[in-house]
Amino acid sequence: MVITKDIKMADVIHMNHFSLSILERFGIELGFGDKSVDETCKIYNVDTDFFLEIINAFIHTEYFPKKQLQNFPVKLITDYLQKTHNYYMQIKVPEIESLIEEMVLSCSTQKENINLLKRFFSEYKEELKNHIQREEKVVFPYTQLIENAFYSDKIDKQTLRQMDEYSIDIFEKEHDNIEEKLYDLKNIIIKYLPQPNNKTLCNKLLHELFGLEKDINDHSRIEDKVLVPKILEMEKGIRKKAGLKV
Amino acid sequence: MLKVQIILFDKSVLIQHGLSSVIEKIPVAHTIHFINSSDELLSFLNTSVPDLIISNTELIEKKHIKLIQEIIEKEKIKYISLQTDKTYNSDSIPTADTIELNSNENEILEIISMQIGSLEKEDKSKKKEIISTREENIVREIAMGLSNKEIADKLFISQHTVITHRKNITRKLGIKSVSGLTIYAILNNLIRMDEVE
Ligand SMILES: [Fe+2]
Ligand SMILES: [Fe+2]
Numbered sequence: 001m002v003i004t005k006d007i008k009m010a011d012v013i014h015m016n017h018f019s020l021s022i023l024e025r026f027g028i029e030l031g032f033g034d035k036s037v038d039e040t041c042k043i044y045n046v047d048t049d050f051f052l053e054i055i056n057a058f059i060h061t062e063y064f065p066k067k068q069l070q071n072f073p074v075k076l077i078t079d080y081l082q083k084t085h086n087y088y089m090q091i092k093v094p095e096i097e098s099l100i101e102e103m104v105l106s107c108s109t110q111k112e113n114i115n116l117l118k119r120f121f122s123e124y125k126e127e128l129k130n131h132i133q134r135e136e137k138v139v140f141p142y143t144q145l146i147e148n149a150f151y152s153d154k155i156d157k158q159t160l161r162q163m164d165e166y167s168i169d170i171f172e173k174e175h176d177n178i179e180e181k182l183y184d185l186k187n188i189i190i191k192y193l194p195q196p197n198n199k200t201l202c203n204k205l206l207h208e209l210f211g212l213e214k215d216i217n218d219h220s221r222i223e224d225k226v227l228v229p230k231i232l233e234m235e236k237g238i239r240k241k242a243g244l245k246v
Numbered sequence: 247m248l249k250v251q252i253i254l255f256d257k258s259v260l261i262q263h264g265l266s267s268v269i270e271k272i273p274v275a276h277t278i279h280f281i282n283s284s285d286e287l288l289s290f291l292n293t294s295v296p297d298l299i300i301s302n303t304e305l306i307e308k309k310h311i312k313l314i315q316e317i318i319e320k321e322k323i324k325y326i327s328l329q330t331d332k333t334y335n336s337d338s339i340p341t342a343d344t345i346e347l348n349s350n351e352n353e354i355l356e357i358i359s360m361q362i363g364s365l366e367k368e369d370k371s372k373k374k375e376i377i378s379t380r381e382e383n384i385v386r387e388i389a390m391g392l393s394n395k396e397i398a399d400k401l402f403i404s405q406h407t408v409i410t411h412r413k414n415i416t417r418k419l420g421i422k423s424v425s426g427l428t429i430y431a432i433l434n435n436l437i438r439m440d441e442v443e
Contacts, residue, residue: 113433116432183422184422194433
């Protein structure tokens with residue numbers, strides 16, 4: 001079911017509890033009683049349409065691509081993406097790390113193997129950090145630059161030079177599947193790791209990995225299917241305005 | 247591994263009990279079935295498959311030999327021949343080893359332990375048969391940090407073949423990254439922890 005602005009916010013959570021993490025990113029707190037999505041968004045100063053697009057894209061993977069998301073200001077999109085980055089690095093990754101640490105400590109039979117998982121995940125964390133840093137330091141500022149130029153009356157040389165140096169299709173090409181390794185890790189645990197004595201912890205870890213993988217997947221989709229096409233369009237517009245070949 | 251099923255076939259109670267008391271000293275879960283006649287052996291083999299047969303080959307009747315031999319070969323049962331006399335040892339039954347009547351306890355222990363040990367090894371290799379031996383070798387090299395080209399040179403195959411193998415490995419295992427494959431290699435004893443890096 002596609003979520004609309006008049007549906008109760010509580011029902012959104014009932015429908016898919018993973019959307020809790022989306023709410024958290026928008027700063028929406030629980031306890032919304034019977035308020036609708038629209039009412040709740042207004043209280044927290046969240047753009048309702050943007051929220052709806054994000055939450056629907058998250059719940060229904062086939063919901064994309066919708067042109068509508070591309071009409072939102074770049075800042076709204078990159079702010080959301082950035083908040084998601086923070087959520088990964090500050091909440092999810094530490095959570096998983098401490099789960100693995102707990103497993104190492106409580107496991108008597110498989111310490112060495114769990115340590116392998118630990119090492120794998122810390123490698124992954126490093127990669128994720130680099131991935132995110134690249135986006136926040138290079139890609140997002142560039143998208144803002146393009147949007148500003150797109151809406152300004154005249155295009156200055158500096159913008160054009162920057163477009164020569166870096167353009168969004170470079171990002172499109174270099175943007176790697178950062179969730180891929182999580183898939184590996186899941187399979188190692190599901191298929192190949194001899195069961196550690198603390199199965200509850202192990203299942204919890206798997207659950208977290210599934211959640212993070214889905215979340216990152218969704219996040220990357222917004223980068224690839226919303227941000228990239230939007231900037232591509234604008235780059236074209238800028239070139240046209242500057243009288244260059246498109 | 248489940249309990250090792252062992253058949254002891256000899257007419258002599260002394261031999262049966264002597265051997266079983268030696269087997270008790272091997273620290274592997276097992277069940278011993280005492281069998282006294284060729285008929286009994288055949289009917290046992292027709293209903294269940296033991297892992298190991300220790301038998302006085304002389305006592306197997308000629309008319310049974312072919313059938314028993316077929317079952318042993320088909321089910322890959324380890325067969326230890328018990329030699330009471332130096333005169334007779336059927337060459338139709340594939341014999342893994344021979345215990346002689348005058349062997350001492352240590353010799354007997356060693357022979358039986360070896361056969362049980364090889365059972366365990368085969369059991370393990372059955373489990374990881376998901377990828378072929380060739381693919382296993384490639385996973386090993388990947389885990390050692392070799393590039394496609396290095397692997398191709400080392401195994402005398404083309405880079406293209408290495409890439410095909412890698413694709414198949416990823417598809418079969420559900421693991422794509424080098425560090426993921428490394429963990430797989432360690433978990434499956436393709437490589438030792440200290441060999442990595
Ligand atoms: Fe991102
Ligand atoms: Fe990304």
